[in-house]
Amino acid sequence: MDTAYAAHPRGPRVPVWLSAPFSGRTWREFLYLFLSLPMSVLMFVYAITVISLGAGLLVTFLGIPVLAGGLAGSRALGGLERARARALLGLDVADPEPARASKPGLMGWVGAVLKSGVSWRHLVYSVLHMPWAVFSFVFSVTFWSVGWALLAYPLWRWTFLAYLDQPGIQMWGDGRGNGIYLDTPADIGFTSGLGLLLVLAGPWVIHGLTQVDRVMVHGLLGPSSLATxxxxxxxxxxxxxxxxxxxxxxxxxxxxxxxxxxxxxxxxxxxxxxxxxxxxxxxxxxxxxxxxxxxxxxxxxxxxxxxxxHPAILTDRGLGPALSALSARCTVPVTVTVDLDHRPAAAIEGIAYFTASELLQNVSRHARATSATLDVWRTADRLMVLVADNGGGGAHTGSGTGLAGLAERLDAVDGLLIVDSPVGGPTSITAELPWRG
Structure with a gap:
């Protein structure tokens, strides 16, 4: 072996629980929680001001456009929150649909904003996120700073002797100079060990806190499931x-x-x-x-x-005979197994047939195989079509390939194409279709 290209042996990997306090993800999540307080204060004050001002002016004509403008501002602040979550939490939430006015002009835009559920969800986020941001900020900053402070206690204990004229952290005192201090080697070791435990647990605590933020950002600031x-x-x-x-x-x-x-x-x-x-x-x-x-x-x-x-045999006799006739025209010997109690919907049956036809054509043209199998069965509410061969493999759904187009057609009916084709073979391609019997 040419040593110039030989892989260097890797040293022992640091366990995740030990490296987590120093990982970039932990510090990014901590920074997110730290910035949540000023952001939530800004959004909360803005939301309350908008609601109060808009509601107070509803007795006049100005209340409606003021409220609509406030909702638009909430959407803009929500965009900042999505960007912050994307940068610090790695949470990629798509922008919601813009408010679409049914008629041109200012009043059309005002009506679209007021009727948009997305706008109101952004306003609700501004109100609900405030108490959670205060709690997560206080808890994470306290937990994280106390952990690191206790861990480093042996390094800064001298400040008590130099500036407070006491041997260490005071656990109890009667006000007359009598008390219990963490000053013995055992006390110092225990304090530092407790700090180590808090530091090691800190990344998981911080990650758990940010999970709530992820749910709120995704649920309130992203597009609705219906719109998606x-x-x-x-x-x-x-x-x-x-x-x-x-x-x-x-x-x-x-x-x-x-x-x-x-x-x-x-x-x-x-x-x-x-x-x-x-x-x-x-x-x-x-x-x-x-x-x-x-x-x-x-x-x-x-x-x-x-x-x-649409082959007549498929209409008259179903998938089993149709696929048997189809496999007989393949240049590679194909073993067909169809296990269906009854027939699915005609449209799904046709898609399954033509999917199998295209996969068998690929076997004939590209696989360089000597044998293949075609299995069709039902599992729960899905129709499964599996084509496997012992050819050279290397099939993929990359752009421009026939399998890419087939995957798009299956996706159009809530189907799925799964390709397992390592270089050298064998190849196994599974198509999942909704049953819709």
């Missing part, structure tokens, strides 16, 4: 529309380049045969015989095209 679902459905709808358009273009191309072109040539041949029928019957008969063969080829192309749209 609507956005996802809009994206899925776009994928479905694009897929349908691509399928239509494929069908049009196959008809134009295949059966349509063949039928056009057939019509020309039959026209020539008709012209030759009187003067050269034998040549006309040969041309009709050739046209007959062309008709058979055109019919087969149309059957293949129809099978690509």
């Amino acid at each position: 679902r609507v956005s996802q459905l809009e994206s899925d709808r776009g994928v479905v529309v694009d897929t349908a358009a691509a399928d239509l273009r494929r069908i049009e191309r196959d008809l134009h380049d295949g059966a349509q072109a063949r039928l056009a040539a057939l019509a020309m041949d039959l026209g020539l045969a008709k012209e030759k029928l009187a003067e050269d019957p034998e040549a006309a008969a040969r041309m009709v015989d050739e046209a007959h063969g062309e008709v058979k080829i055109a019919l087969q192309e149309l059957r293949d095209l129809a099978r690509g749209i």
